[in-house]
Amino acid sequence: MDYIPRLYYLQKIKGFINTSLIKVIAGQRRVGKSYMLFQLMDYIQTEFPANIIYINKEDYAFKDITNCDELINYVNSKKSESVNNYLFIDEIQEIKDFEIAIRHFALFKDFDIYCTGSNANLLSGELATMLSGRYVEITILPLTYQEFLHFNQFENTPETLKKYLIWGGLPFVKNLNNDAKLIEEYLKNILSTIVLKDIVQRNQIRNVSFLENLINYLGQQTGSLISSKKISDYLKSQHIKMSPQLVLNYMDFLCKAFLVNRVKRYDLKEKRTFEISEKFYFEDWGLMNAIVGFNQFDISKVMENVVFNHLKFYDYEVQIGQIQAKEIDFIATKNGQTLYFQVCYVLSSKEVIDREFGNLLMINDNYPKYIISMDEFAPENVQGVKHLHLNSFLLTEF
Numbered sequence: 001m002d003y004i005p006r007l008y009y010l011q012k013i014k015g016f017i018n019t020s021l022i023k024v025i026a027g028q029r030r031v032g033k034s035y036m037l038f039q040l041m042d043y044i045q046t047e048f049p050a051n052i053i054y055i056n057k058e059d060y061a062f063k064d065i066t067n068c069d070e071l072i073n074y075v076n077s078k079k080s081e082s083v084n085n086y087l088f089i090d091e092i093q094e095i096k097d098f099e100i101a102i103r104h105f106a107l108f109k110d111f112d113i114y115c116t117g118s119n120a121n122l123l124s125g126e127l128a129t130m131l132s133g134r135y136v137e138i139t140i141l142p143l144t145y146q147e148f149l150h151f152n153q154f155e156n157t158p159e160t161l162k163k164y165l166i167w168g169g170l171p172f173v174k175n176l177n178n179d180a181k182l183i184e185e186y187l188k189n190i191l192s193t194i195v196l197k198d199i200v201q202r203n204q205i206r207n208v209s210f211l212e213n214l215i216n217y218l219g220q221q222t223g224s225l226i227s228s229k230k231i232s233d234y235l236k237s238q239h240i241k242m243s244p245q246l247v248l249n250y251m252d253f254l255c256k257a258f259l260v261n262r263v264k265r266y267d268l269k270e271k272r273t274f275e276i277s278e279k280f281y282f283e284d285w286g287l288m289n290a291i292v293g294f295n296q297f298d299i300s301k302v303m304e305n306v307v308f309n310h311l312k313f314y315d316y317e318v319q320i321g322q323i324q325a326k327e328i329d330f331i332a333t334k335n336g337q338t339l340y341f342q343v344c345y346v347l348s349s350k351e352v353i354d355r356e357f358g359n360l361l362m363i364n365d366n367y368p369k370y371i372i373s374m375d376e377f378a379p380e381n382v383q384g385v386k387h388l389h390l391n392s393f394l395l396t397e398f
Contacts, residue, residue, distance in 0.1 A: 142169025168286020
């Protein structure tokens with residue numbers, strides 16, 4: 001099958017091949033999980049004697065595999081006694097009690113297991129208890145800017161960067177001939193599928209109208225501090241009654257479907273995490289733009305979303321910072337290393353420069369600090385705080 005390899009993820013998974021750990025590949029719909037399985041299957045077949053058993057629950061050919069018994073029977077009918085069996089199951093959450101079958105096959109040394117899912121609950125509850133540390137999870141994210149250039153065979157230009165900021169990072173966009181109208185329709189259809197299959201059906205939601213309003217609200221408020229009470233109060237102003245707890249439940253559903261990411265605030269002075277008021281960023285900002293409309297493209301909030309995703313791609317834990325009354329857009333930590341970021345469209349005046357650089361200068365440590373903007377002529381360094389153009393940031397491996 002033709003596909004463009006995503007080598008970063010292959011490198012992350014390669015060390016786990018032929019181990020007893022179950023490889024769980026999670027992520028939003030249409031982010032490229034299936035093609036990651038194809039890439040792994042091809043790699044394994046070139047490196048090892050292998051019997052590949054592949055099941056795709058979105059394919060009608062596998063409609064009869066609906067529960068763990070049918071899954072076990074099918075796999076047993078396909079297994080080899082002479083070489084290792086590599087079991088790949090795409091969208092495994094569509095099979096009832098799949099965890100029982102996975103635990104069963106994990107007992108055999110000649111089985112190496114890989115599965116994908118579009119819900120963060122995949123590894124919660126029963127499965128986590130049954131496997132008790134015998135799995136590794138790899139989350140697939142939308143394309144980085146570098147991948148976007150490679151997938152679409154684009155040159156790195158200001159116009160290309162703008163396309164990335166508007167269209168997002170879903171791989172299939174490359175097949176839509178740079179047609180903004182087609183791309184917007186495609187993204188709206190993907191959003192509808194996520195809402196229907198991964199949120200409404202999975203959580204048996206009845207108030208679909210409220211859910212849609214909530215998603216629209218998050219699209220408008222991306223990068224703003226949000227609390228369940230704030231949303232509840234907003235709904236009251238629209239004559240919709242909804243308790244803060246129910247709002248929290250719905251927000252949780254959106255996060256577990258990989259539609260949005262919840263980012264907590266951290267007080268740098270008091271060294272504590274705030275319990276209320278968080279920010280939400282979309283897993284794919286192209287979907288956010290489809291919600292608010294491509295014509296209402298808000299570059300500042302999209303820039304924040306894209307910076308967050310880039311840091312997440314490189315496995316940073318990301319929080320919003322607060323020091324006194326000032327906000328730090330992102331604190332990114334990994335392996336004992338901390339990075340601080342402010343994101344600003346343009347540093348348009350001395351007041352803006354003083355504010356953005358000044359917030360970071362209030363932090364009394366020696367970790368790297370960055371201002372990210374679209375400004376070509378900003379100062380490169382102010383008292384150790386570095387300025388990066390968004391383009392340079394997105395081409396940097398942190």
